[in-house]
């Protein structure tokens with residue numbers, strides 16, 4: 223066993239309002255430079271939705287996933303001619319600029335100097351349609367308006383009735399915001415795919431970085447990262463990615479996205495893990511076992527033997543202490559309410575998400591905070607809009623039982639807190655039955 227420390231982040235999706243403050247402060251800090259106009263180390267995308275870059279989750283190229291469609295659409299703006307040709311030959315599965323979006327600059331003078339008009343604006347994102355290639359317009363937040371509702375309506379036999387269709391579309395609207403940064407994976411495929419040895423994972427804190435002096439612009443890391451969180455700077459010819467604000471972390475400060483998050487939904491912390499168990503966890507045969515396998519590598523920092531082993535393996539005392547004080551281990555492992563994004567990618571991502579609960583909260587309202595039966599509270603989920611299968615595809619490789627368990631705990635905890643505020647002592651039983659604890 224080799225004990226190592228890893229910085230990690232938990233985001234509570236119920237609290238994200240999609241304001242993009244995190245994206246803007248990150249951009250001002252890290253990618254406010256020529257060649258990175260399209261780059262958002264932190265992006266906030268609407269879910270269900272196409273994502274950033276477009277359809278990055280659609281990875282099965284033999285079933286029409288985006289990688290197959292990108293052939294011949296590459297834009298290689300830098301690098302010598304030979305390297306461009308070689309990159310095309312060896313690495314044809316790069317997202318093109320159109321797959322992110324075309325950046326633009328607002329002309330703020332227009333706010334005050336535009337002539338008066340009696341027409342309403344009908345803004346559409348700049349279309350990437352050319353000729354007969356009739357793919358729809360897109361953007362990371364273009365799906366806000368109807369979100370998953372359209373699928374509901376399409377699959378409903380009442381579709382023929384326009385009024386019914388409109389009603390269904392709006393009644394079943396479900397959307398949430400998913401903020402994304404690099405996952406600083408325990409098993410990073412970007413590092414494994416770099417032929418120059420430029421991508422590396424820091425021993426001391428697990429942050430994944432690019433050594434720009436060694437980067438030769440092959441872009442294997444771009445195609446190798448399943449989360450598409452490595453970007454290519456076409457001015458410098460180098461790969462760039464989220465740095466987890468390592469200069470701030472080294473100075474004991476939070477990442478800029480965490481510090482400026484309006485919803486205060488980002489929890490930073492340190493996890494202690496067994497480095498020798500990582501490859502085994504990443505290679506369990508059944509995808510549905512990956513979530514459990516990922517959890518199995520973490521070690522309880524409250525156990526004296528874990529702290530001793532960490533000290534023996536060179537983890538600094540202040541990092542061991544940070545792991546003890548961190549909320550991340552509690553949320554990920556102890557209470558199991560935070561889930562990894564797409565564990566089936568097998569990179570063991572280190573950004574965790576508490577799934578959104580909002581429509582279930584309605585159930586608590588309708589059934590009453592005093593209801594001591596979480597099953598009854600949770601039974602209302604079927605009549606609500608929350609698509610458990612969709613969340614399971616995002617967070618547990620399709621295991622709906624795990625997602626339901628998390629939603630049940632969160633529902634019970636919310637009812638408990640509400641009851642406690644009202645001085646109702648019976649709510650503790652509700653927590654117990656949902657498998658959660660007041661701590």
Ligand code: SF4
Nearest residue numbers: 404405407411412447
């Ligand atoms: Fe590498 Fe992508 Fe994982 Fe980040 S999310 S560590 S870029 S594989």
Ligand code: SF4
Nearest residue numbers: 238241242244483485
């Ligand atoms: Fe969501 Fe916070 Fe980013 Fe706003 S700043 S979009 S609330 S993560």
